Amino acid sequence: MPKKPLLEFTDSGIYCAQGRFYIDPWKPVDDAVITHAHSDHARWGSKRYLAHHLSREVLLYRLGDITLQTVEYGEKVMKNGVEITLFPAGHVIGSAQVRVCYKDEVWVVSGDYKVEDDGVCAPFEPVRCHHFISECTFGMPVYKWKPQQQLFDEMNNWWRQNVQEGKATVVVGYSLGKAQRILQNLDFSIGPVYTHGVIENTNEALRRNGIVLNPTIRITPDTPKDEVRKGIILAPPSSVGTPWMRRFNPYDFGYCSGWMSIRGAKKRRAADRGFVLSDHADWDGLISAIDATGCEKVYLTHGYTASFSRYLNEIGFDASEVHTLFGEDESEEEAPTQPPPKEEGQKSPETSEVLSSGEDLGEAPETSKKGGTS
Incomplete structure (x- = not known):
């Protein structure tokens, strides 16, 4: 009889039968281990959650x-x-790879990750293992990122020119991860x-968790439009x-x-500028x-x-694709799965929208086969 794998792909998520827990389950379970707080990985309804401590306040805000x-990171449970x-995934603040070990069998679930050190979240650390569960959101040769500093030099120059021309500058990015990376x-x-x-x-939740972010000003219905033109809007x-x-x-x-x-x-989003900035x-x-x-x-989720997976097999890896719900039916990254309390004087959707569920995957281009994050 073949040995049962330590981790299995089930209808509820990635399951460890020996440990009786799930990793990033997409259905309510008793024990959930969470790689990060994006809503395609951290869903409401489970009895108990385990995550990195820098995800704490965002998870409480969202769930x-x-x-x-x-x-x-590095603490054994x-x-x-x-x-x-848990080990750093480099994706967003508090993101983690989950290392699971039993009787010398080691699996690592990456969640979502990027390998460039963005200076904001803990940088990705490779973890040795027998089995690696990986995303491949941008798993095509066309996707190659330029150095981060070059991109932000372009963004700051564009902002400076808009200020000189008396135009407001709006930068669009996801509320957890992208927004903080831009801000810093x-x-x-x-x-x-x-x-x-x-x-x-989201910034306030991260600050409650001890993260030091550059200063920001919340836009309210009373914020003077002329003042906003002197700055930049996230x-x-x-x-x-x-x-x-x-x-x-x-x-x-x-x-x-x-x-x-x-x-x-860029044209499909009617944007004036497109910045190739990804947290993957x-x-x-x-x-x-x-x-x-x-x-x-290696398993690709x-x-x-x-x-x-075909390419990896051609170059010598043993790779296969698996079906998961990460990235499926995702339209927006922003919304908590439960609405946060409305603040006094707040007007929806102008100051704190509660959107349809979805997270970091956004709108994938037509060429992507299974959702995808940005």
Whole structure:
């Protein structure tokens, strides 16, 4: 009789029968280990959650009153004889790879990850294992990211020019991950940073968790439009084309996404500028990360799973694609799965929208086969 694998792919998620826990389950379970707080990986309804401590306040903001245990990177937790350890994934603040070990069998679930050190979240650390469960959102050779500093130099120059021309500047990016990465790389000598309520709510949760972020100003219905033009506005994808954004006319808006590297993506989003900024590994990053694990087998959960698994097998890896719900039916990244409490004087959707469920995967281009994040 063949040996039962330590981790299995089930209708509820990635399951460890020996430890009796799930990793990033998409249905309510008794014990959930969470790689990061994006809503395609952290869903409401489970009895108990385990995550990295820097995900704590965002998870509570998004999921409400949950039973949550948090740990540091490298701290070992035992569940029914199975050892669980979290390691940095480099995706967003608090993101983790989950190392699962039992009787010398080691699996690593990557969640979502990027290999470039963005200076904001803990950088990705390769973890040696026998079996590696990986995303491949940008698993095609066309996806190769330029150095981060070069991209932010372009963004700051564009912002400076808009200020000189008397136009507002709006940068669109996801509220958890992308927004903080942009915020920490803006040139504050140009002007202040204003935020949409959804992004500011996430910033406030991270600050409650001890994260030091550059200063921001929440936009309210009373925020003077002339003052906003002197700065830059960070907004979620849900704000594009809405009355909330149109109130800042005249403005230029830039869309930050890995999909901006595809011809026509900027036009489809009606953006004035497209910035190729992703919190996921590009083609080279995926291959180097998988190779660094020394794994005997790699499983691809979402992205270009079919073509990327074929390529990996051609170059000597034992790779296969698996069906998961990561990235499926995702329309927006912003919304908590339970609405946060409305603040006094708050007007929806102008200051703190509650959107349809979905997370970091956004709108994938037509060429992507299985959803995909930016």
